[in-house]
Amino acid sequence: MLMATINSSIVIISLPAIFRGIHLNPLEAGNVSYLLWIIMGFLVVSAVLVVTLGRLGDIYGRVKMYNLGFAVFTAFSVLLSVDPFHGGAGAWWLILMRVGQGVGGAMLFANSTAILTDAFPSHQRGMALGINQVSAIAGSFLGLVIGGLLSEWHWRAVFWVSVPIGILGTVWGYRSLVELGERRPAKLDIPGNVTFGLGLTSLLVAITYGIQPYRDHATGWTNPWVLGGIILGVVLLSAFVVIEQRVEHPMVSIGLFKIRAFALANIAGLMAAIGRGGLQFMLIIWLQGIWLPLHGYSYESTPLWAGIYLLPLTIGFLVAGPVSGWLSDRYGARWFSTGGSLLVALSFVLLLVIPVNFAYWAFAAILLLSGVGSGLFSAPNTTAVMNSVPAHERGAASGIRGTVFNSGSSLSIGVFFSLMIVGLANVLPRTLTDGLTGQGVSHKVAAEIGNLPPVGSLFASFLGYNPIESLVGPTGELDRLPQSNADKLTGKEFFPHLMSGPFHHGLVIVFGAAALMMVVAAAASWWAGGKYVHDEPEPELSEAGAGEALGRE
Structure with missing residues (x-):
C-alpha cells in the first residue's frame, strides 16, 4: 500500500x-x-x-x-x-x-x-x-x-x-x-461494471478539465464538453444504481x-x-x-x-x-x-x-x-x-x-x-499588469499577460518553473528591457511579492x-x-x- x-x-x-x-x-x-x-x-x-x-x-x-x-x-x-x-x-x-x-x-x-x-x-x-x-x-x-x-x-x-x-x-x-476470506460463487455484473466505469470516468475527467480556460472564461465550467461529461457521468451512475437493484449478482x-x-x-x-x-x-x-x-x-x-x-x-x-x-x-x-x-x-x-x-x-x-x-x-x-x-x-x-x-x-x-x-x-489581472508595466514591459504585452487565465501562473509555480520567465519570455520583452529590469522580473522576489496578495x-x-x-x-x-x-x-x-x-x- x-x-x-x-x-x-x-x-x-x-x-x-x-x-x-x-x-x-x-x-x-x-x-x-x-x-x-x-x-x-x-x-x-x-x-x-x-x-x-x-x-x-x-x-x-x-x-x-x-x-x-x-x-x-x-x-x-x-x-x-x-x-x-x-x-x-x-x-x-x-x-x-x-x-x-x-x-x-x-x-x-x-x-x-x-x-x-x-x-x-x-x-x-x-x-x-x-x-x-x-x-x-x-x-x-x-x-x-x-x-x-x-x-x-x-x-x-x-x-x-x-x-x-x-x-x-x-x-x-x-x-x-x-x-482466509469467505467466497461465494457469482457471475460478473457486466452492465453494472460498464455503467459504473464509464460514468465515474466521465464525471472525474470532466470536473478535472473544468480548470482549463474556455474562450474568455478563466475556467472551463461553461465548456459544453465539460458540462456534457458531468451530465453523462451522473446519468450513467444513476443507471448503475437502478441496474444493481435488479440484477441477480450485483x-x-x-x-x-x-x-x-x-x-x-x-x-x-x-x-x-x-x-x-x-x-x-x-x-x-x-x-x-x-x-x-x-x-x-x-x-x-x-x-x-x-x-x-x-x-x-x-x-x-x-x-x-x-x-x-x-x-x-x-x-x-x-x-x-x-x-x-x-x-x-x-x-x-x-x-x-x-x-x-x-x-x-x-x-x-x-x-x-x-x-x-x-x-x-x-x-x-x-x-x-x-x-x-x-x-x-x-x-x-x-x-x-x-x-x-x-x-x-x-x-x-x-x-x-x-x-x-x-x-x-478577480485580483491577479490588474496586479500582474501593473507590476509588469512598472518594470518597463509595454502596456500592451503586460495587459495581455495579465489577462491570461491564472491557471498558467499556478501550473508554472506547481512545476517549479520561473513563472515570469515562462509568461514574459516567449513575448521577447525580456530581451528588449534593460538587464537590471529583466533580472528583477525573473529574480526570486518579484513574482512572490506580486502573487502574495x-x-x-x-x-x-x-x-x-x-x-x-x-x-x-x-x-x-x-x-x-x-x-x-x-x-x-x-x-x-x-x-x-x-x-x-x-x-x-
Missing part, C-alpha cells in the same frame, strides 16, 4: 524533471493535457476499477487479486522507466503506462483492507487497518520527498524505486499470503448503503479525501511559487524543498494513525474520526491566519496539527466501513472505500484548482471550502455511530456493550 500511494504522489513532485527528460514544455499551448493526464491517469483508473476488482476478489479470492496487482504494478513500473520516446510521443507512453500501473494499484487498493479485515478479529482491526492507512496516506506525502530527491539525480529513477519493492512483494505475496449491493455506519463513514471519507488532496496541491504551490523563492531557493530546486518542508504533516500522521486505530478498537470510531476531522478543519482556518510569507515554525506547527487530525480520522473511519459489512461483501466494501479515497484525490484537482482560479481571476485572496476561498468539507466529515462521522460490528457480537462484552457493538446504541 505504501508503494502504491508513493507512486501516486512521486510523479507530482517529479514532473519538471520528467518533462525535461522527454524534452517537452508542458506550459506550451496544447501541452497542458499531457500534464493533466500524467497526474490523472493513475488516480482515475484506480478510482474506477477498485470496486470491480474488489468484487472479483469476493468471487475468486482476494489474495489472488492482490498478488496479481503486485505483479502488474511492477511490470508497468519497469515500462515507465524505459520510455523510448520524446515530446508528445514520450508523454503518451508515460500516460498509458501510468494507466496500466493504476490497474495494478487498484488491485492492491481493492483487496488490502479486505485481507486485513479477514485476518484480524474485530477487536484488533483498528490497529491493523490503522497501520495500513498510515502506509496509504503517509506514502502520498513521502512520495513528495522521495520524488524530489530522485528527480535531482535522474527522472527515470522516479519509476525505478518501485521495481525492487514490487519484485520482492510479488514473490513474498505468492509464498506467504493465505486465502457488482455492489446497494443494500450496503442502508447500513448507517457504512454510508456515513464513506461520506466522511470522501470529504476528507478531497480536503487532503486540495491541501497537498495548494501547499506545494504556496511553497514553490512564493515562500521558497522569497527565502533564497531557486525555482528549479523548489520541488525537492517543498517535499522536505511538508514533512511535519507526515510526522503528525505517522504518530496519530496507529494510536487512533488501537484506541478505536476499544472505544469505537466516533470520537476519533469526529475529533480528527475538526482538527483538520481548524488547521485550514489557521493557515489563513498566518501571513503568506510565514515564520516556518508556525507553518510547521499547523502542518503537524493537520497530520495528527488526519491520523486520528483515517484508521477509525476505515475500521467503521469494514466492520459494518458482512464477511462475503468485504471485497466490494473495500473497493467502494478505495473508490471514495481515489475519487476524492482526483476530484481535489478540479475542485481546488477551480476555486483558486476563481479567487485569483492575490494568492491569499484565493486561499480564503480554497481553505474556507476545505474547512467546511471537514466539518461535514465530522458531522457524518458523529452520526455514523460508535462501535458497530456486523453480525459479530463480542461474547466477552456485557449486554450493554454487546448492544453497542451491534449498533444498537
Whole structure:
C-alpha cells in the first residue's frame, strides 16, 4: 500500500524533471493535457476499477487479486522507466503506462483492507487497518520527498524505486499470503461494471478539465464538453444504481448503503479525501511559487524543498494513525474520526491566519496539527466501513472505500484548482499588469499577460518553473528591457511579492471550502455511530456493550 500511494504522489513532485527528460514544455499551448493526464491517469483508473476488482476478489479470492496487482504494478513500473520516446510521443507512453500501473494499484487498493479485515478479529482491526492507512496516506506525502530527491539525480529513477519493492512483494505475496476470506460463487455484473466505469470516468475527467480556460472564461465550467461529461457521468451512475437493484449478482449491493455506519463513514471519507488532496496541491504551490523563492531557493530546486518542508504533516500522521486505530478498537470510531476531522478543519482556518510569507515554525506547527487530525480520522473511519459489512461483501466494501479515497484525490484537482482560479481571476489581472508595466514591459504585452487565465501562473509555480520567465519570455520583452529590469522580473522576489496578495485572496476561498468539507466529515462521522460490528457480537462484552457493538446504541 505504501508503494502504491508513493507512486501516486512521486510523479507530482517529479514532473519538471520528467518533462525535461522527454524534452517537452508542458506550459506550451496544447501541452497542458499531457500534464493533466500524467497526474490523472493513475488516480482515475484506480478510482474506477477498485470496486470491480474488489468484487472479483469476493468471487475468486482476494489474495489472488492482490498478488496479481503486485505483479502488474511492477511490470508497468519497469515500462515507465524505459520510455523510448520524446515530446508528445514520450508523454503518451508515460500516460498509458501510468494507466496500466493504476490497474495494478487498484488491485492492491481493492483487496488490502479486505485481507486485513479477514485476518484480524474485530477487536484488533483498528490497529491493523490503522497501520495500513498510515502506509496509504503517509506514502502520498513521502512520495513528495522521495520524488524530489530522485528527480535531482535522474527522472527515470522516479519509476525505478518501485521495481525492487514490487519484485520482492510479488514473490513474498505468492509464498506467504493465505486465502482466509469467505467466497461465494457469482457471475460478473457486466452492465453494472460498464455503467459504473464509464460514468465515474466521465464525471472525474470532466470536473478535472473544468480548470482549463474556455474562450474568455478563466475556467472551463461553461465548456459544453465539460458540462456534457458531468451530465453523462451522473446519468450513467444513476443507471448503475437502478441496474444493481435488479440484477441477480450485483457488482455492489446497494443494500450496503442502508447500513448507517457504512454510508456515513464513506461520506466522511470522501470529504476528507478531497480536503487532503486540495491541501497537498495548494501547499506545494504556496511553497514553490512564493515562500521558497522569497527565502533564497531557486525555482528549479523548489520541488525537492517543498517535499522536505511538508514533512511535519507526515510526522503528525505517522504518530496519530496507529494510536487512533488501537484506541478505536476499544472505544469505537466516533470520537476519533469526529475529533480528527475538526482538527483538520481548524488547521485550514489557521493557515489563513498566518501571513503568506510565514515564520516556518508556525507553518510547521499547523502542518503537524493537520497530520495528527488526519491520523486520528483515517484508521477509525476505515475500521467503521469494514466492520459494518458482512464477511462475503468485504471485497466490494473495500473497493467502494478505495473508490471514495481515489475519487476524492482526483476530484481535489478540479475542485481546488477551480476555486483558486476563481479567487485569483478577480485580483491577479490588474496586479500582474501593473507590476509588469512598472518594470518597463509595454502596456500592451503586460495587459495581455495579465489577462491570461491564472491557471498558467499556478501550473508554472506547481512545476517549479520561473513563472515570469515562462509568461514574459516567449513575448521577447525580456530581451528588449534593460538587464537590471529583466533580472528583477525573473529574480526570486518579484513574482512572490506580486502573487502574495492575490494568492491569499484565493486561499480564503480554497481553505474556507476545505474547512467546511471537514466539518461535514465530522458531522457524518458523529452520526455514523460508535462501535458497530456486523453480525459479530463480542461474547466477552456485557449486554450493554454487546448492544453497542451491534449498533444498537
